[in-house]
Amino acid sequence: MIIRTRSPYSALNSVVKADARAALMGQLKTAVGANISYALIRFVIRELAGAFIPAGTVYGTILTEVVYFIGALLLGVFTYGLFYIYINLEYDQPVTVNDLFTGFRKDSPDRIIKVQAFLSALEILCMVPFDLAWNLSGGIRARGFGLFMIVLTLLVGAAALVFFMLNYGLSFLVLIDFRELEPRQVPGVSAKLVRGHRKELFFLVLSFAPLYIAGLLSFGLANLWVNAYFLSALTAFYRRLTGTAEDPLG
Secondary structure (H helix, E strand, C coil): CCCCCCCCHHHHHHHHHHHHHHHHCCCHHHHHHHHHHHHHHHHHHHHHHHCCCCCCCHHHHHHHHHHHHHHHHHHHHHHHHHHHHHHHHHCCCCCCHHHHHHHHCCCCHHHHHHHHHHHHHHHHHHHHHHHHHHHHCCHHHCCHHHHHHHHHHHHHHHHHHHHHHHHHCCHHHHHHHCCCCCHHHHHHHHHHHHCCCHHHHHHHHHCCHHHHHHHHHHCCCCHHHHHHHHHHHHHHHHHHHHCCCCCCCC
């Protein structure tokens, strides 16, 4: 079924979330296990990679972004595996936590890396102005015009990032679903799918904010379950956009 509804966003959210809960039924342990494994891999690649780079300077900011970009390319292969798990759960196919590594086996890693390079470049372009403004203005000690530039670049960068992610946030699901596509075509297909449905997707994502905030009360541990719910809902939303009732992975 293709989404063509103009129903209130809350009604659409309820339908997609019901799909997500059904997909996770009996598979929550696998989903959470995959999330934990992915979080650990992400920590090693992204956090530790920049741990020894000097902060607080323009040089440090540029070097950090370069290291982050390189790390993100590798992380993208695992992101592919994570979405592979969730799209299989959506279609009631057997999966294991080991499928997190499927990007190294089932698909060509260079296809994944090319898509990830595009997404990471957009993210960096959105946030580099803020990082530079923060460092050049003295960070938390900024006053006057420096503080204004920090706030301005943060707001503009965040707005641009939200816009890009709404358009291209389904790229990995498209990459998994349509292996005949060239990597350069994937982001465009994602944008085409969400055309006319960006508000629905935005409100779906926004509806999880209270759950993530509440999860902080458990020092973030509960968010492993919240994230499983969110990724499953995002996949269910994608499935409704594509209108495919059959398993596309067979």
